[in-house]
Amino acid sequence: MSRFKAISELCNVVSLAAYCSDDSSMLMTLENVTSELWIPSVRVQEGESWQSVLNKELQEIFEMELESTKLLKIYKIWLPDHSANWIYHCVYSLNVTQDVKRKSKNTRGRYRGRVRWVTEQELIKLLLNGTLRTPELLIYFQTLKAHHEFPYTPSMDHITLAPEYIMKGKLVEISQEAFVNPGRNLYEQLIDAAGFNIDLQKYLYKEFIFFSFPAVYMSQISFIRFVMELGWSREDAPNVFRAADVTDRNGLSYREFLFILAAIDPYTAHGGGPAEIRCRYMFRFFDVDRDGILNLSEFRNFIAYMRKSKSLPPDLIEIMKDADVIYKNLGFSSITPLTIGSFLVAVGTLKIRGTSHIFRSVKSAQQYIQGILKREIRHRSSDTQINKRTSDFTSRYRADDKLYELAVHTVRLQKSATLINVEELWNMQTAVSQTAISIVQTSTPEQYRRTSIAIFNQESECNELLKSLRYLQQLNKFKTYGKGKPLFSWGRLDSELFGRHLINVCKSVEAIFQREPRLLDLVSPIYVMGDLHGNISDLIYFEKVFWNLGPCLSPSNMLFLGDFVDRGAYGIEVITYLLCYKMQTPHKVWLLRGNHEIRDIQKMFTFQTECINKFGDRSGLDVWEAVNGLDVWEAVNRVFDCMPLAGTIDGKIFCVHGGIPPPWLCPVATAINQIPLPLDHPDIQSPLAWELMWNDPIKKSTITDNITMELAANDGFATNYRRGTAHVFNVEALERFLSTNNFSHIIRAHEVAQAGFSVQQKAKLLTVFSSSKYCGGGNEAACILADRGKLRILRLETET
Template identity: 40%
Template sequence: MFKHYRELQDVVSLMVYCTSDKSFLLLKETSGEYWIPSIKSEKNSWKMSAHKLLFELFGMESGAQLSPLRVNKVWLPAHPAPCVYHAVYKLTIRADAKKRLKVKPSVRFRLQWVGEAELGRLQAHCALRSPELLLLATMFTGEPLKEADLADLDKGQLIEVGEESVLVGAEETGGAGGASGAASAAPSAQLLAAANYTKEDQMRLFREFVTMNFPALYMSQHVFSQLMLDIGWHRTVCSNLFRAADVSNRGGLSFQELVLWSAATEPVTQHSGLPAEIRCRYIFRYYDGDRDQKLQQVEVKELVAAARATRQLSTDALSVVRDVDLCYKQLGLQANSPLPLAEFLRAVRELRLRGTSSLLRAPRSLLGYVIDLQERDCMAKAASVKSATHFEPEGEVRPSKAKVEKLEARDSASWRRGGGGGGGGRQYALASCVVRLERDAPPAVLRLDCFEEEAVSASTIKLLSLSSTSLEVLAADSSPAETLAAVHYFASDINTTKLVKPAYTWAQPSELASLGAALLKLSESVQAICAAEPRLLRLDSPIYAIGDLHGNLPALLAMEARLWPAGAALLPAGLLFLGDFVDRGAWGVELLAYLLAAKLQRPHALHLVRGNHETRDIQTMFTFYTECTTKFGEVEGVKIWNAINNVFDVLPLAAVVDEKVFCCHGGIPPPWVCPRVSAILRVPVPLPRPAAQSHMAWELLWNDPVKANKITASLAMELSANEGFAVNARRGTGHVFDQRALDRFLATNELTHVVRAHELHQNGFMCNLRGKLISVFSSSRYCGGDNDSGVVLLQAGKLRLIRLSD
């Protein structure tokens, strides 16, 4: 009934009962759920609105008398109105009045007379918009409520849903009072504290809850399932999720039940102590298909298989049965008997059943999703106000004071980030080293030691006695510089009296072993740097964006020779590598040694974004794992491979340059997964299993723009039905997206272009979707082909495409 929280207002409904056949008039909504006829209240008069609705249904000649049945008062935090009301009126009619329905045919066929027994069956099949319909029916007829599961519903005529009855006490949430305070708090408060939910977070969720459900007080399975789909759950599990969340078995969730469910399934909620027990109860309900508080053997096996999968163990039938039998034996239970809840909790507590800590984890945070929705709603409202006042018929258009203040704040923030041009807030300091450039020698970094002491301040003289970070990472004898020198040596063709070595070979096995040792140290250092970076980088131009390299060291060194001949550390522009550093090419190890060393030398200007090949499963399918074990041996090779992948697990997933150009490896994510790009900031770190841990990350790694010549009729229908997204059949995972999806993504996030990698192009780049999406591929002569290497320079508001040919 309401799309936005700010639109909420009083609602009036009619509960119409026919005494002849004991049936109620219900409206079948487009979702397939049943509800009573309702209307938004007009002119602050409930009775007038009720009579208007009555007239629309039966006409004035009905002459029926309306009387109030129930009034719900619902608190509205951060809303122009302090509360909103739902007034339900009752009306009794005879059988002949049924024929007087005079509504439009499009609505008439959705109006149905439902008997009391049928009402119960609809509830059992989760076909009612809210279980309170059953309560209203019993209040109308005066008969006792038969369903035991609805006994906790308030049966009063005036119901008040206020802050005190909705939110868990603020003093018990958000970690207040320290660990001892959390331990002594109520179980629900401990769970919210484990999820880091504050009172403000609960209020955000409550606003969304009311928007989705009002005038109903409970969330139906249909609304809940749609919400779960929006945060990345698969449709096939939504009924199981609802069963787990509906702890009261009433067929509808109260707000407290939803917020506790959300906290329990948060990706970051700690799985220990009482919160872990609460999570395990939800897990048990998820697999308890018949809600009998016992898991049958087939359900136990499903649970054990899922737990094994989270630990990356085999889920074949024999392994699962072996684990189940061992667990039953340790618990002292008879084989093939049902597993009661108490025994399940004991099995987890005594570590007889492992892997539950990763079960029932939402693909993305529900709270984060709601925050993004509300931010987008606020921005859309601001944009509509802006568009309504932007044009004037005559005269000069002057920005409002609020707009001027907003622009000034944005400009100030840009200066603080260092995106400004010629003055302002950036503070300068004298570097403590000097770079010496010679024609036929590599750059040399020297300590600053040539100035007149009498001509400078004491603070400048003090530089001489301070340690220099630049010298530590740029000097010729520093570890990063030595690694870069080793990579250049490896790529050089040497033919002297002392040494003969073809290009891209090592002269001695010890040289390769030294590189392996350096990789371990570099990986450890760069892992700490990247883990501290946000998942969505905010960068300033000028910057080079570089696409897939796939172990192609010659292509990388060719870029160096032409774009940063003095070395990446001395390049005035930044470097942004868009993933897929390894696999398929022969020199992934050496290429990564270069990138990690350069990152350590210049951590704030050289950036590494994760690609789909920066995952362990993909590397074992392709070549990088084999490359590591072949070059370094089975033991040391696996150690180096794991160290490198630990870096990949913490790499950022995307970047925004100058607040206008979005950069990632694959493509834009669907809006139901990522309403705004700020949602990327909440992807967990580290991310060793992106497919299981973050649906959003997986979309960023795998998605592609749709090819115009590949759009069939069925694909066009799928794109139209899913906001411009469709299943990526070519890759077998992720999505493809069309022009409409890209335009919506750019408009929502106030962007102008997307730069991505992920696809081979003969010229090294391709302009897709009306030039708003640039695909760049930087591995020249890929897999024996003859393609060029592409680079995109983002500078001064331009996307400059560079094509490097051998």
């Protein structure tokens, strides 16, 4: 049976557990897509009887009529918001002889080449190596063998049913009782700390059923596919499965699936009971051999992860030193294995620090749900050509579908759109009922509430910096054009305090970037901005026109394509603005790295000098001493080292600073996610990253006979002589990249455009430049709005 393509497709299924008592083997079929082993199954359409559908399958497999089937198990599964409230999986058993078994091996139908007969030992081996669709298959085998062999001793302990699944005789039910409400036990506290309310659980439950059905346990292969969507690497995903599989049954029940998602969610609070559960999962993640202890090799892997979270290199000598210090603090020798109890004590007594930063997904459960909704919308509208057009429309235009909740603050504005004040809902008792106040206060997770408060708290570091920028704008009357260097004054501001605040913001945003993929998955509506190059004046003009109340209250996302600093006089102001709003609204403001977000380039141009001129060259040895301009420069560049390098909008528009990469470095776009992090020397560490930041579309005027030959020999790529590095690419290379990745357009920056934009290469490549009068020239500034299936070019009339 082929996999379901969407939740809306889920329907009743009939399966066959065929057992040959002559040699104690059971019939399995090879799944086409995943290569997992399962039993013959078929969907039951409305109006069909289970038995008649099964008889057709028997004829298909054995090419003969067999009527001695018996009901083995029936599963009744609740499916909320579905055309049917319940779906059923009915498993029939059949005992066959060796002669009948031989017929199945020669079947000529759709089971041809997919039939396998396995013994109990082979079944256990398949289960342990992760190629069995579900541990239920071992239960079926043991049940059938017990019917035909007495006495029978199973080769492996009988697999117990998950407690949230209700079994009575041959009936197994899964209902809404499987959901978890906040409570006193540690797992219930974990669900509360993650903010997994019942509405969110409902979506995750349906996704669990979608990935597992007709099985009721999620396999390792399905789980790996799921968590890779959350940003886990293929290398780490099996370790997450091992951590989640606390019963060692090699398949996850719904609650086990839910609990691990809560534990690895980037927004789950790390403290008290939830922290203990997270650490228990963490221990299993590193316990590769499942022996309940961390040997020295496994513990060093843990230390390496901790160092990576702090942007420290994976130096083996330093890792061994860190491990020795922890062992010494615990009073252990370096050869003593670490038990789970010792590990929890070490974390609880702060002998191991920093566990709150590791073992986190890149994408939250809330973000993942947006992708579910897009998938379902595309599927529902894909039957006819007319519906296909509807699918394209809705999948693009409704990409922002998500669970809604009431914000905890009300914002008051003047008629001029100036913000007056912000007030918590529960303080407005004349407008909000007592029951509503209680619900809002208890239903909003603490971490979301803190984020909301930080955005509107005018005394937060971000808002203090943003207020300082407004003051500096008026004081210095920011200009980026004209002759001579503009004069700069801090006025009544404390430059040292500004620098210290900026360094703190840099540290916070660096941690945000470390959790983001290298290839962002973004949704419309979204403004796409090109090079800014220290032009704070134009950035403020864009704000006044497009997001005058700030990103938090803007209905659109914002993507900035890099080159924030250098050449212009106000690189510090531009990057301060962007990092502050990134910290406040990490899922609204998105930043990509450009070729000027590199230390060696900044030394050649202006940003390093700008930092020294504005903050001085005093030596700042710690937080209490004077801030050094080089300290600020280095803090900002550590942020650049972790910045994503490309992004997609609605899965169709590829966005990058420079240009498309050559196929020998990037056969598919998702290869970008393998670029190392941090990336402080991109020219050495990642040729792919370098190409993304530096490549250009080729200009017809530069094509010579030699370049034509080079393009033909290198898949449409040739040496970029103008830049002195990387490549140029032609329209054939662009079309191949678009076709391979199912993209429709490319949006990039990197080159000044007189009109603020240019459209090239069969109207599939758009260049956008968002800094007007660049280096004293006369060019305009522009941005691109991706919304409702259109790429709209918006040109800004800046100050004359």
